[in-house]
Amino acid sequence: DTEVTQTPKHLVMGMTNKKSLKCEQHMGHRAMYWYKQKAKKPPELMFVYSYEKLSINESVPSRFSPECPNSSLLNLHLHALQPEDSALYLCASSHRHRDRLDKSGNTIYFGEGSWLTVV
Amino acid sequence: GQQVMQIPQYQHVQEGEDFTTYCNSSTTLSNIQWYKQRPGGHPVFLIQLVKSGEVKKQKRLTFQFGEAKKNSSLHITATQTTDVGTYFCAGLRRNDKIIFGKGTRLHILP
Numbered sequence: 001d002t003e004v005t006q007t008p009k010h011l012v013m014g015m016t017n018k019k020s021l022k023c024e025q026h027m028g029h030r031a032m033y034w035y036k037q038k039a040k041k042p043p044e045l046m047f048v049y050s051y052e053k054l055s056i057n058e059s060v061p062s063r064f065s066p067e068c069p070n071s072s073l074l075n076l077h078l079h080a081l082q083p084e085d086s087a088l089y090l091c092a093s094s095h096r097h098r099d100r101l102d103k104s105g106n107t108i109y110f111g112e113g114s115w116l117t118v119v
Numbered sequence: 120g121q122q123v124m125q126i127p128q129y130q131h132v133q134e135g136e137d138f139t140t141y142c143n144s145s146t147t148l149s150n151i152q153w154y155k156q157r158p159g160g161h162p163v164f165l166i167q168l169v170k171s172g173e174v175k176k177q178k179r180l181t182f183q184f185g186e187a188k189k190n191s192s193l194h195i196t197a198t199q200t201t202d203v204g205t206y207f208c209a210g211l212r213r214n215d216k217i218i219f220g221k222g223t224r225l226h227i228l229p
Contacts (some may be wrong), residue, residue: 004202023210033217040224041221041222042219042220042221042222043162043207043219044219045217045218048216056216060192063226088161090161090162107152107164107167108152108154108209108217109162109164110154110161110162110163110164111161113161113162
């Protein structure tokens with residue numbers, strides 16, 4: 001069982017639709033992540049939020065728009081997606097490693113993911 | 120760019136045989152983590168290694184972190200069907216980026 005909750009678990013959307021993926025954690029983690037995973041590939045980092053501020057954007061197209069309303073929530077807004085954007089979108093959270101002297105604070109806890117299909 | 124190489128890409132073993140996957144980074148890592156992902160599932164954290172030369176064991180799993188903190192290995196003794204899945208290493212870089220290796224898919228032959 002994971003303490004990172006993602007909704008919806010499955011989403012089918014058209015290329016003109018606007019939808020959002022949601023993520024929630026109550027572990028007191030101050031770093032939250034969006035990863036994208038295609039079949040038989042590793043998770044690919046998209047965004048990192050640290051203390052509710054966007055700290056890393058891995059050159060993700062603007063049709064993906066992240067939002068961190070508070071320390072427990074992370075959203076990914078989707079607009080004008082392409083079929084090749086179909087993938088498993090994973091949310092994750094961790095303590096920031098710099099907050100832990102033993103550098104053990106960056107263990108990532110993943111949600112179960114949202115399976116996105118763009119048609 | 121990110122460089123965490125993981126080999127082999129696939130591994131088929133008979134049940135009861137041992138299995139090892141290796142990760143190598145082009146740069147020194149602050150630490151390395153290992154994850155397991157079952158087919159259709161999400162990555163699940165297994166362990167984190169922080170210290171140079173560190174070795175940790177979890178039942179039949181042995182994890183090692185190289186002296187230079189650039190390589191790591193996961194060894195499974197006497198594999199079981201429940202070990203099926205993809206094993207990923209993930210390295211922490213200095214800027215909070217956690218970069219995954221490409222993973223090793225383990226298949227167990229009965």
